[in-house]
Amino acid sequence: QKEVEQNSGPLSVPEGAIASLNCTYSDRGSQSFFWYRQYSGKSPELIMFIYSNGDKEDGRFTAQLNKASQYVSLLIRDSQPSDSATYLCAVNNRTNAGKSTFGDGTTLTVKP
Amino acid sequence: NAGVTQTPKFQVLKTGQSMTLQCAQDMNHNSMYWYRQDPGMGLRLIYYSASEGTTDKGEVPNGYNVSRLNKREFSLRLESAAPSQTSVYFCASRMTAGNSPLHFGNGTRLTVT
Numbered sequence: 001q002k003e004v005e006q007n008s009g010p011l012s013v014p015e016g017a018i019a020s021l022n023c024t025y026s027d028r029g030s031q032s033f034f035w036y037r038q039y040s041g042k043s044p045e046l047i048m049f050i051y052s053n054g055d056k057e058d059g060r061f062t063a064q065l066n067k068a069s070q071y072v073s074l075l076i077r078d079s080q081p082s083d084s085a086t087y088l089c090a091v092n093n094r095t096n097a098g099k100s101t102f103g104d105g106t107t108l109t110v111k112p
Numbered sequence: 113n114a115g116v117t118q119t120p121k122f123q124v125l126k127t128g129q130s131m132t133l134q135c136a137q138d139m140n141h142n143s144m145y146w147y148r149q150d151p152g153m154g155l156r157l158i159y160y161s162a163s164e165g166t167t168d169k170g171e172v173p174n175g176y177n178v179s180r181l182n183k184r185e186f187s188l189r190l191e192s193a194a195p196s197q198t199s200v201y202f203c204a205s206r207m208t209a210g211n212s213p214l215h216f217g218n219g220t221r222l223t224v225t
Contacts (some may be wrong), residue, residue: 032211043202043216044155051211088154092211099145099170100214104154 001026004091006103015112019076023089023103026070033065033072034090034100044088048074079110114138118203118217125193125224133188133220135203143206144186145170145214146178148199155202161186193224 007022021035032051036044048063050056050072056063062075072091076083086107090100116137125131137144142163147155157170161180175197177189186205190197200221204214 034213036214043219044214045216046213049211049213090155090214099157099160100155101157102147102155104152 002103003027003101004089004103006087006089006106008106010107010109012109012111013079015079015081015110017079017110019079019083019108019110021074021076021087021089021106021108023072023074023091024070025072025091025101027091027093028067028070029093030067030070030091032092033063034092035061035063035074036088036090038086038088038105040085047087076108079108081110081112084109116203116205116215116217118201118220120220121218123220123222125190125222127194127224129193130189130191131193132190133201133203133222134185135187135217136185137203137205137215138184139205139207139215140183141205141207141215142183143208144180145204145206146176146186146188147202147204148172149202149219150199158188158201190222193222195224198222198224 013019034049035047038044050063050065060077064073086105088105089103119134145160146158159178161167164183203217206212
């Protein structure tokens with residue numbers, strides 16, 4: 001079992017819809033969770049981070065964390081074609097000296 | 113602000129050649145990392161430096177060495193390049209070895225023939 005797993009893509013949604021990206025992790029000691037967006041040929045950039053159970057909202061983006069279920073998700077409301085990218089889930093825990101473990105990513109396409 | 117700067121952007125090597133990838137950050141971050149990214153495989157950690165003067169192996173360290181030259185600079189060396197090392201390499205940094213997010217450089221696309 002991989003340490004961090006993301007729902008296999010690609011994911012395609014129409015413009016204006018809600019895109020839902022999911023991530024599960026195996027290490028119960030995980031403390032912090034990050035979503036990065038990566039456009040083709042570019043480097044990853046931070047979208048959201050979340051440390052506590054529940055929801056965290058930032059504009060059109062909402063991160064959801066459920067530590068009991070070892071599950072973290074990213075919702076993108078009112079999806080735009082500019083949201084088309086690969087989304088990477090990353091997980092840290094207190095025993096790994098800050099090393100982030102990444103999932104393989106989910107590629108999202110938003111169709112006009 | 114430059115952030116994290118990597119050089120070179122592109123490199124082609126022949127099998128057995130050596131090279132050093134350079135990385136520098138100007139954000140006064142303590143921790144620095146080298147990742148490689150292969151198609152469909154996400155980012156895999158090669159080596160990291162939690163703080164100046166320390167380095168540790170990551171998930172895929174074989175065939176690589178690193179040097180944390182000072183707080184700003186963290187280089188990755190391929191002593192004898194192999195085709196399996198064809199990849200995109202990203203350097204990243206963060207404030208502390210913990211919960212702060214990573215800041216990435218623009219990447220180095222390496223091809224080994």
